[in-house]
Amino acid sequence: MLALSLIGAALVAPAQARADTTFSAKIDFGTATTVPVSGYALDHGQAFGARTGTDQGTGLTYGWVGLANTTPLDLTGNGRDRGTAEPDRLLATLVHMQLPASSAGVKTPGRWEIAVPNGTYTVTVAVGDATSVDSSHALQVENQNAVDGFVPTSATKYQTRTVQPTVADGRLTISPLGGSNTKIAYVTIAPLADSTVHPEVRTVTPANTTTGAAPTGSVVADLRLVGPGVDAATLTGGTVTLKESATGAAVAARVITSGGGDVINLSPTTGLKANTRYRFSVTSGARDLDGRTFTPWSSVFTTGAGTGTGTIAFDKVATSATGRSFASVVKGPDAKLYASTLDGYILRYAIAADGTLSGAETISTVRTDATARGLPGAPNRSIIGMAFDPSSTAAAPVLWITSNTMYAGGTPNEPDWSSSIARLSGPGLGTYTEVISRLPRSVKDHETNSLAFGPDGALYVAQGANNAMGAADPAWGNRPEHLLNAAVLRLDPAKLPASGAVDVRTESPGTYNPFAPNAPLTLYATGVRNAYDLVWHTNGHLYTPTNGSAAGGNTPATPTPLPAACSRRIDATTAGSYTGPTVPGITSNPVAETDYVFDVKKNRYYGHPNPARCEWVLAGGNPTSGTSPFEVTGYPVGTQPDRNLDSAGMYDAGLHASADGVVEYRGNAFGGALKGKLLVVRYSSGQDIEVFGVDAQGKLSAPTTGITGFTGFQQPLDVTEDTAKGTLYVTELGASKITLLRPRV
Missing domain, CATH: 2.60.120.430 (Galactose-binding lectin)
Structure with a gap:
């Protein structure tokens, strides 16, 4: 301490x-x-x-x-x-x-x-x-x-x-x-003979000497960085390896980094052997984006026997959706599958009776608009969010999207205030109407993510953070949080102007105020670091898987006196003026955050600090000398969590999970055993789908993993269900494909 x-x-x-x-x-x-x-x-x-x-x-x-x-x-x-x-x-x-x-x-x-x-x-x-x-x-x-x-x-x-x-x-x-x-x-x-500062592995998951590791998982190395991130081109089968400890036999695997370039992820192309010892190694052949070599590392772990699958099992079926950087998927009112890509396309597929896909139509509306307006990086744009307007029909679908500059890796330099929300309509969804412009954006892959219409008809938006842990840091371009960062936003379509986009830049030269009367875009909940997806459950709860930070981020220190932002916190109406806690900042926090699933409630805080909103405490603080939920041991003992933290609505999705896509399963397969449960895609350490039970009060159970058909993906990002059939579609970014999952009967 x-x-x-x-x-x-x-x-x-x-x-x-x-x-x-x-x-x-x-x-x-x-x-x-x-x-x-x-x-x-x-x-x-x-x-x-x-x-x-x-x-x-x-x-x-x-x-x-x-x-x-x-x-x-x-x-x-x-x-x-x-x-x-x-x-x-x-x-x-x-x-x-x-x-x-x-x-x-x-x-x-x-x-x-x-x-x-x-x-x-x-x-x-x-x-x-x-x-x-x-x-x-x-x-x-x-x-x-x-x-x-x-x-x-x-x-x-x-x-x-x-x-x-x-x-x-x-x-x-x-x-x-x-x-x-x-x-x-x-x-x-x-x-060391070489006194140069080198990037290196800080910790790994599974940790060194772990026993009982899941045979279906990945190995994720948390890093101590010097420069802006890992050079993905240097992550090869020769520089990052996994071998059977006893025989030295190499495991076929794909090695990647995260969008933020702050981890090394080794993903076996097939499951590991049960009850077998493995050695994970990183050599000096791995480099950061400034060319610095990594300090060599080696760790070992032993797999367990795996988990039983019970009565729930899915069969994986290949589809014709291949060769694209598929991001998100959703079924449209026309009973077709829509898939967005990280470079700005939308692919529309006919769904056959057996769930397979055919007749791909390429919709380039977003790219065409980006080129016509000369947007940064045009024609490429990353489409993460897709939600069909409740008024959509099969003949006249209206699709709401989020549009971001495309981060393709390398030295991070994406422009701030460059994300937007738009509506696609008309024949072939060929009409592009921007409704919200100048949303904040990080230098890397934190951006304006998914969308979901709520039961109130409003559109809920997952807005990513600009940095790792709330304060500017070099790995994220020293970009601070803005008022709308790290939040679930609420867009009321009824308050939008008849024409033209609403500029929501909140800092000079922008003047947007989400607290103003009749503001169309407002803060619904805060402290949500980087939620890829969100879903309104039939029980009325809003759930969102959220990426926690890798180690090495900075947290903000509370200034004296408190800034003017403390007079307009989202909990001010119910809790009054903010007076504390006063907390120190942490520079280069050596402990990574876990990933979360949040049961999001209006006007509550979920742990990612944002000084622009008078939010200073990371996660659960460090209130006692014992173990506390989501504690941050870099704080001194006695550091209380933010008064508005909804700790009861925070659930652990797994360290370095990269919990991304989510869906409520609504099918009646398996005698309804899966109905109403949350299916959460884990892009990184699990590369699987984990399942959370949901009780009558909306509380989540500990997740279940290892279900047949829910493991062994290659960097899966999103999932959607064809509720008419109970089938699932999973985007696999690492394999550039969409995989069909059929309930096994």
């Missing part, structure tokens, strides 16, 4: 730890009487503390702690010295990190730690024993793997490995987790 020195100041975690240029250490493990190899200090099992004994160096603090805590642990008696017969004296001595019951010494397993300046190091470790091969050695250095299940033989008794971990807590930790009777012989710790 970081100490708070000044209310309103920033709590600073370094955006990137630098290699220390002076600290180094060499430790020879053995017995209390061992004379260490020249240049090495001796460790013979003492509890962690300052070392002052003979042959233990000068000014060093190291020793042993518990396997699951930092309580000092005395393992004296676990050292062994096999004599001088070994060619390498360093390998002739050792300490048991995990002592078998039959051996003399301390049976409690322990970790070894040494106090070091924070930074990135080159660490070489060795395991083995001259007289015994009854071990399965494992060593984890910080949060990555060095030695994984090395079983010695009479011919190969030792294994030596080198890793480059980053220390951020002042202690380098070496753990035998995952091993059996692990014996450590020596360790060397040296600063």
Whole structure:
């Protein structure tokens, strides 16, 4: 926990730890009487503390702690010295990190730690024993793997490995987790020869040494960035790999980054084997957009047996919808399937009796309009939101859309205030009518996303954030939040002018005020970071899956005095003037947010700060020393959540899930077992569809995963249902296709 020195100041975690240029250490493990190899200090099992004994160096603090805590642990008696017969004296001595019951010494397993300046190091470790091969050695250095299940033989008794971990807590930790009777012989710790600041993996999902991982999932690496993001072109099968740990067999996979360029995602093209150990690695061949190489990384995890599917199962069926960057899908009033693309097309397909698609019609209205008006990036535009007007008929459909500049990756530079809402109508949806212009937009892929008509006839809009965690940060072009960012907006069509678009830019030279009487576009709920999709359930609730931030974002600090924005918060009518809490900012928050599904309620807050609205606290704050819902441990203990936070309406969709498309299943398949449940598409770590139960009060149950037919997609973005058949259509951005899911009978 970081100490708070000044209310309103920033709590600073370094955006990137630098290699220390002076600290180094060499430790020879053995017995209390061992004379260490020249240049090495001796460790013979003492509890962690300052070392002052003979042959233990000068000014060093190291020793042993518990396997699951930092309580000092005395393992004296676990050292062994096999004599001088070994060619390498360093390998002739050792300490048991995990002592078998039959051996003399301390049976409690322990970790070894040494106090070091924070930074990135080159660490070489060795395991083995001259007289015994009854071990399965494992060593984890910080949060990555060095030695994984090395079983010695009479011919190969030792294994030596080198890793480059980053220390951020002042202690380098070496753990035998995952091993059996692990014996450590020596360790060397040296600063990197290259003092350049490099991007690197911060954590992975599944985390290092995880057991029971889903065989259908992906591996997602959360990053510590230096520049604007990952260079996707350098993510190849040679630079990012997944291999079976025992055999070294490579897993066929697709490697991508997120739209924000802030993760590395490895997605196997088929499911992984059950109950199998895998090694995930990132090499220095991966680079950021400024050409900096990544610090190498390696971690291991073991899959579980998978989950049962019960009575619900779908069959995947290929369709003719291929070769496009499909984003969103919706069934029209004409019983046809409409699919938008990230470059501005809408494809319309006839749906056959068996659910397959045919007769593709290409609608280029958005691209034609962009070219005619000379919009940035024309003719390309990204169409995310699609919602048919309630007055639409089969003969005269009217389609509302969101239109954004297209972010194709690379250095982020998309123009702010460049998103819009439009209406397509007329023959072939060929008439483009812009109704809302100059919505805010991030430099990357946070934009004006999906649309849904509510039971009140209003149009509800998912508006993305401009940055990671509420305050400007370099990875997101240092662009601040504006008044309409990170929110669910409400558009009342009855308040639109008879002609012309409403300019909703809220900052100079714009003058739009969503709080003004008769404003057509207003704030419905706030703090919704980057909701891709939203759905009005038949129970009257509005649900929206929402992407949380990767690690490394900045949160805003509350200023003194409070700004004028605090007089117009959306909860001011019911809660009065805003007076706090006052919170510090966090710079480069080292902990990623989870993804969410929100049960959105009018005038409530859902955790993404926006200083333009007098919203300062990220997620659940850090109110107690215990574990609290959606807590942010970078805050000092006692940091209360925003008074308007609707914690009861926040549900966990999974870390790095990229929870995107959502639909309420309305079909009667499986005896109605799926009816009324929420189906949420996870683009990233799951690459699947998870299912949330919905009770009579609208509360969601924990999600179910692993349903047959709901796994193994390639970067799925959206889902829609043909309620007449109970079939589903899923857009797979990674495969440039739309997949049909038929209920299995």
